[in-house]
Amino acid sequence: DTGVSQDPRHKITKRGQNVTFRCDPISEHNRLYWYRQTLGQGPEFLTYFQNEAQLEKSRLLSDRFSAERPKGSFSTLEIQRTEQGDSAMYLCASSLGQGGHGYTFGSGTRLTVV
Amino acid sequence: KNEVEQSPQNLTAQEGEFITINCSYSVGISALHWLQQHPGGGIVSLFMLSSGKKKHGRLIATINIQEKHSSLHITASHPRDSAVYICAITSGTYKYIFGTGTRLKVLA
Secondary structure, three states: OOOOEEEOOEEEEOOOOOEEEEEEOOOOOOEEEEEEEOOOOOOEEEEEEEOOEEEEEOOOOOOOEEEEOOOOOOEEEEEOOOOHHHOEEEEEEEEOOOOOOOOEEOOOEEEEEO | OOOEEEEOOEEEEEOOOOEEEEEEEOOOOOEEEEEEEOOOOOEEEEEEEOOEEEEEOOEEEEEEOOOOEEEEEEOOOOHHHOEEEEEEEEOOOOOEEEOOOEEEEEEO
């Protein structure tokens, strides 16, 4: 297992377009998290899954954002009608259970909306 | 006020210097995490602490629960230590609450 993988690493899109990011967690990890990090700031929580169930969504996750984890393995984060304010690093992490040993992070997807 | 505050925000050091980065938090915690983020964006966990002190190579992390304060020390700093160091807490839930990070640059 090579850790948490995110794809793509970079995405440049025009305002108004839809984008989708993928995260493949560590295979035995049942919990998966999405965070967003803007320049110069720490990451902010977006949402979390336990297996295929989305158990919490931040109010940062507007109705243009949707996340899925259909089979409890990989997850996708879609942003519809992108805006310049969506430009950020989108980080995925996974953990086993409550995360007693902490998260394992992916390398992130950097989104630039032009 | 953020629940997790780090200082300094930026730090430049000469190779070989002893470096200290501080983290203060304002809520009860189940654990405190020190993380390293390189320019490419990926985050690596360095330490998870709930009490006392941990050491890994040239890195030392300490926590004082009563004072709600933690420090990350780097001994004999090296240019490859240049990165953003982030403090995060977990407070009874699975969610990390992150500080804004300390950008460290070590000059050769």
